[in-house]
Amino acid sequence: MLDEDLRSDLQKRGIFVASFEDLYNWGRKSSLWPLQFGLACCAIEMIATAAARFDMARFGAEVFRPSPRQADLMIIAGTVTKKMAPLVVRLYNQMAEPKYVIAMGACAISGGPFKEGYNVLKGIDRYIPVDVAIPGCPPRPEALLEGLIKLQKKIEGQRLFGPNRARHADTRDAADYPVPSYGAHDLEPPMNPAVFKPEPSRREAE
Amino acid sequence: MSFLPSLESPQTIDVSLGPQHPSTHGVFRMNVTLDGETVTRLQPVFGYLHRNHEKIAEGNSWLAAMPYTDRLDYICPLTNNWAYALAVEKLAGIEVAERAEFIRVITAELTRLQNHVAFLGFVLGDMGAWGTALMYAFREREKILDLFESLTGARMMCNYMRFGGCRCDLPPGWLDTTRKLVDGFPKFLDEMEALLTGNEILLARLQGVAPMTADRAINGGMSGPVLRAAGVDYDIRKVDNYGIYNRFKFRVPRGTVGDCYDRFMIRVLEARESVGILKQAIAVIPEGPVVNPKAKQRGFRPPAGEAYGRIEGPKGELGFYLIADGSDKPYRFRIRPPSLINLTLLEELCVGTKIADVMVILGSIDIVLGEVDR
Ligand code: SF4
Numbered sequence: 001m002l003d004e005d006l007r008s009d010l011q012k013r014g015i016f017v018a019s020f021e022d023l024y025n026w027g028r029k030s031s032l033w034p035l036q037f038g039l040a041c042c043a044i045e046m047i048a049t050a051a052a053r054f055d056m057a058r059f060g061a062e063v064f065r066p067s068p069r070q071a072d073l074m075i076i077a078g079t080v081t082k083k084m085a086p087l088v089v090r091l092y093n094q095m096a097e098p099k100y101v102i103a104m105g106a107c108a109i110s111g112g113p114f115k116e117g118y119n120v121l122k123g124i125d126r127y128i129p130v131d132v133a134i135p136g137c138p139p140r141p142e143a144l145l146e147g148l149i150k151l152q153k154k155i156e157g158q159r160l161f162g163p164n165r166a167r168h169a170d171t172r173d174a175a176d177y178p179v180p181s182y183g184a185h186d187l188e189p190p191m192n193p194a195v196f197k198p199e200p201s202r203r204e205a206e
Numbered sequence: 207m208s209f210l211p212s213l214e215s216p217q218t219i220d221v222s223l224g225p226q227h228p229s230t231h232g233v234f235r236m237n238v239t240l241d242g243e244t245v246t247r248l249q250p251v252f253g254y255l256h257r258n259h260e261k262i263a264e265g266n267s268w269l270a271a272m273p274y275t276d277r278l279d280y281i282c283p284l285t286n287n288w289a290y291a292l293a294v295e296k297l298a299g300i301e302v303a304e305r306a307e308f309i310r311v312i313t314a315e316l317t318r319l320q321n322h323v324a325f326l327g328f329v330l331g332d333m334g335a336w337g338t339a340l341m342y343a344f345r346e347r348e349k350i351l352d353l354f355e356s357l358t359g360a361r362m363m364c365n366y367m368r369f370g371g372c373r374c375d376l377p378p379g380w381l382d383t384t385r386k387l388v389d390g391f392p393k394f395l396d397e398m399e400a401l402l403t404g405n406e407i408l409l410a411r412l413q414g415v416a417p418m419t420a421d422r423a424i425n426g427g428m429s430g431p432v433l434r435a436a437g438v439d440y441d442i443r444k445v446d447n448y449g450i451y452n453r454f455k456f457r458v459p460r461g462t463v464g465d466c467y468d469r470f471m472i473r474v475l476e477a478r479e480s481v482g483i484l485k486q487a488i489a490v491i492p493e494g495p496v497v498n499p500k501a502k503q504r505g506f507r508p509p510a511g512e513a514y515g516r517i518e519g520p521k522g523e524l525g526f527y528l529i530a531d532g533s534d535k536p537y538r539f540r541i542r543p544p545s546l547i548n549l550t551l552l553e554e555l556c557v558g559t560k561i562a563d564v565m566v567i568l569g570s571i572d573i574v575l576g577e578v579d580r
Contacts, residue, residue: 036228037226038232038233040575041576042281044280047344048347051341051344052344053344066227068227078255079252084255087225087226091226113274114262116259117257117261119257119258137363138362158541
């Protein structure tokens with residue numbers, strides 16, 4: 001890495017030095033394009049976040065795209081039902097890498113208030129990898145902004161090369177996640193074990 | 207969206223609009239058959255947001271169903287609360303505290319205002335004016351949400367009404383803030399109207415699109431602004447006189463031809479009437495308790511029986527049909543959502559129009575998927 005003194009010396013002369021990774025990550029984190037995709041109540045708060053008062057544009061993420069092909073970020077805002085889950089996975093597959101997922105609200109994280117219901121998926125992390133989870137029912141717009149900043153921090157630290165490289169830079173990773181199908185009683189399969197790795201509860205760990 | 211050559215005729219194509227679509231107001235899906243650009247068939251597909259509201263309510267106590275009603279029509283939580291509380295009060299014969307009746311009217315009319323304002327923004331978005339109109343609308347909506355937050359603690363999921371009254375009294379200064387907001391509201395409506403109603407593009411996109419006769423509207427079971435836009439004088443606030451609506455003077459705006467323009471304008475007019483009701487209610491709200499002290503909340507067991515309570519929600523007739531068997535849970539909990547029933551005529555309205563009009567027609571009905579699929 002470049003010596004800090006040398007870097008600031010150069011900066012004073014108008015020469016900016018950055019690693020390719022930093023530049024690449026800076027560009028991506030500052031212009032995340034979310035998918036315009038609302039599922040339920042939380043989507044209204046997502047719209048409120050994008051509207052005049054909270055103004056997501058301050059963080060470079062106001063360009064909501066209706067097509068998954070043009071989006072980098074999927075904000076899962078609302079309840080994912082079992083009827084909707086395969087479509088969410090398919091939309092995720094259609095997005096181009098590098099792509100990120102924010103699970104907004106209790107429903108997207110775990111099923112929320114409707115967890116006991118027969119038609120509600122108990123968390124979208126069963127099928128696709130979630131980068132940031134925002135609790136709340138619905139989370140306030142400030143919370144969504146906080147989640148966005150968290151995601152930007154995460155992108156900043158992602159490596160493109162080496163053994164710890166990010167998922168999207170890893171060609172060994174599967175490009176598409178399997179889309180579940182409607183089974184007789186539940187989605188088939190009920191989760192994707194390659195993605196869903198819940199931490200053991202405290203009792204199990206002991 | 208996916209395109210398929212239709213099986214019926216080589217001339218037409220089948221298009222699946224939604225569930226992921228920027229203008230379906232959530233996860234609504236329509237299978238549309240197109241001949242060129244003209245719609246020849248339209249089939250709605252429901253259930254992408256079926257969250258088993260009714261089943262969950264039947265497994266929980268009576269009070270525990272209250273927060274779930276917030277999530278039905280998630281744009282207007284307080285009117286949903288009221289409809290449920292009204293049904294339970296009818297079932298168990300509970301009197302409502304006088305001050306609470308006023309608070310209910312005030313919060314319900316504020317809810318109507320913010321629903322209609324959001325509607326204006328969304329419909330404009332459906333027509334392609336994406337963003338700008340919504341920004342104006344949400345600016346105004348945020349002010350009302352601030353009032354809700356200081357009153358109930360939540361911007362959207364208020365969970366505020368209780369059987370026989372409301373959960374808590376108004377915080378100090380709340381009425382003054384509300385009065386200021388209400389006084390300033392007509393100015394916003396004027397601004398919105400000046401920007402929109404004379405706009406040539408808006409007129410071309412709305413006038414004469416999908417007219418609905420009064421007869422069809424009644425036979426299709428329409429309610430709320432959609433019914434009144436078709437020229438029918440039917441407002442449950444006047445018909446049932448529930449709550450204390452008979453104490454306020456207000457008019458019921460009506461359309462003449464029931465096209466999209468009427469459905470659009472009726473919301474602006476209704477918002478103006480709501481402002482009038484709010485002014486009257488704020489002026490005369492009495493002091494007193496906000497909940498009937500005799501009404502039990504926890505461990506509430508109404509006698510066996512059934513009741514249907516309904517109110518004029520911002521989207522139409524919102525009703526709850528409850529059956530009690532004397533236990534601490536509802537035996538049957540049935541919701542009559544205005545959005546779902548207002549969709550019954552969707553195909554009829556859309557057939558023969560252009561595909562671009564379908565979104566406007568859907569938008570002009572004003573649906574919320576949480577309520578449609580429940
Ligand atoms: S978390 Fe709450 S607000 Fe968000 S979708 Fe679920 S029920 Fe609605």
